[in-house]
Amino acid sequence: MTKRRDILKGLITLPLAGAFGGNETFASSSPATGDFERDYFKELGVRTFINAAGTYTALTASLPHPEVIKAINYAALQFVKLEELQEKAGERIAELLRCEAAFVTSGAASAITLGTAAVLTGGDPQKAERIPTDLTGMKSEVIIQKSHRVGYDHAIRNCGVKMIEVDTRKELESAINEKTAMMWFYNNNNPVGKVRDEEFVAIGKKYGIPTFNDCAAEVPPVENLWKWTQMGFDLVCFSGGKGLRGPQSAGLLLGKRDLIIAARKNAPPNGNTVGRGMKVSKEEILGMLVALEIYLAKDHQQDWILWEKQIKLINDAAASVPGVKTEIHVPEIANHVPSLRIKWDAVKIKSTPNDIRNALRTGHPSIETVGGDESVDITTWMMIPGEERIVARRLKEVLQNAAGQKG
Numbered sequence: 142m143t144k145r146r147d148i149l150k151g152l153i154t155l156p157l158a159g160a161f162g163g164n165e166t167f168a169s170s171s172p173a174t175g176d177f178e179r180d181y182f183k184e185l186g187v188r189t190f191i192n193a194a195g196t197y198t199a200l201t202a203s204l205p206h207p208e209v210i211k212a213i214n215y216a217a218l219q220f221v222k223l224e225e226l227q228e229k230a231g232e233r234i235a236e237l238l239r240c241e242a243a244f245v246t247s248g249a250a251s252a253i254t255l256g257t258a259a260v261l262t263g264g265d266p267q268k269a270e271r272i273p274t275d276l277t278g279m280k281s282e283v284i285i286q287k288s289h290r291v292g293y294d295h296a297i298r299n300c301g302v303k304m305i306e307v308d309t310r311k312e313l314e315s316a317i318n319e320k321t322a323m324m325w326f327y328n329n330n331n332p333v334g335k336v337r338d339e340e341f342v343a344i345g346k347k348y349g350i351p352t353f354n355d356c357a358a359e360v361p362p363v364e365n366l367w368k369w370t371q372m373g374f375d376l377v378c379f380s381g382g383k384g385l386r387g388p389q390s391a392g393l394l395l396g397k398r399d400l401i402i403a404a405r406k407n408a409p410p411n412g413n414t415v416g417r418g419m420k421v422s423k424e425e426i427l428g429m430l431v432a433l434e435i436y437l438a439k440d441h442q443q444d445w446i447l448w449e450k451q452i453k454l455i456n457d458a459a460a461s462v463p464g465v466k467t468e469i470h471v472p473e474i475a476n477h478v479p480s481l482r483i484k485w486d487a488v489k490i491k492s493t494p495n496d497i498r499n500a501l502r503t504g505h506p507s508i509e510t511v512g513g514d515e516s517v518d519i520t521t522w523m524m525i526p527g528e529e530r531i532v533a534r535r536l537k538e539v540l541q542n543a544a545g546q547k548g
Contacts, residue, residue, distance in 0.1 A: 183260035190507035192523040193532050194356065195476055196383035200331045200509055203523055205432065212431040213388070219421055223410055228237040230430045231401065234393065237433055239367040242401035245426045246392040249357035251419040252378035252394035253296035255404040257283070258415050260301055260323045260351050264403035273301025284313060287515045288334045289327040293355060297325060300415055309335050310344065317348050328355045328369070329475040342373040351375040351400065358475040360384035363441055370395050384522040387432030388425040451521035451529035462540040464489030481519040485540070492543035497507035500539045508532055
């Protein structure tokens, strides 16, 4: 614990020159969170860990860039009008991301709810007051492919609409009627849906139905930040605290100007709305903007080279254990970064993947990984550079112990 805290503390004193160019220094990818005179998490009995899993909300996603922390601290010490800040920050973000308009939300799920409310109400405050219990005078159905039904669509149902499931293009077009408010697309499932993104947008335009694409975890690559708005989706959302490394509770809603304006009418500080509890602070708004500026200025190729070197180091350590099989891969979409899948001969290593994950989690230092019943999966992009060596060593030790081998 002490060594890791010392590393983090040292980040504060690293020069920020060149920090916009990728991962030349720890400062380019790691936080500056204070002077560490108190170990707050230890006082609470909360254990920290090395994140070898990725940007999962349950694992607190990502670590902000030091400049993001500076922006948050700057905003915390001054008063501004929330709506004015949202407007000005939104204009700047829209300029950066090549779209008509933008809005900082309290996460991607909030963006989905507020975007849906925008479509239903058009920004009419009287209609906004009646969501979700009374949709009189509003369209009330949202079309979704069956293969795109996930827990995240609860954010749409928060607005009281009925979800209409379809499978094929023919079913989709047949489902469109005078009650259809929106067509929703879960980008992570684009490869498994029978109607792909471009065709989905074309159908929406053909019938004049707004289309919304949930792209929460689609960064990197950087060009995804404007890919789907330029494709023609009326609304697109991203998580702010994943690959962008902004505040974890921030998100982005991008799209058509009239819909973004309407979304803001359903959000704080407006009181009697479905989004009143989805507050975004001045600190988060400014932090999100600065995170975007930094992300867009980074050397993404250099980041990729670093991640490949890190994942290969861990791969080689695991593969050196007899009976272990490894695979380096990059997910086609969502969390599109170099990743490692580890499997083994159950005769030589009698532990289950869950046993190995638990051993890594409960060891020193604690290491969080992911995977299912057949593998242990690892990514490095949320690690502080240097932590990959710790993960490689511990992973090899745990696999060797499970095999009854001596290190």
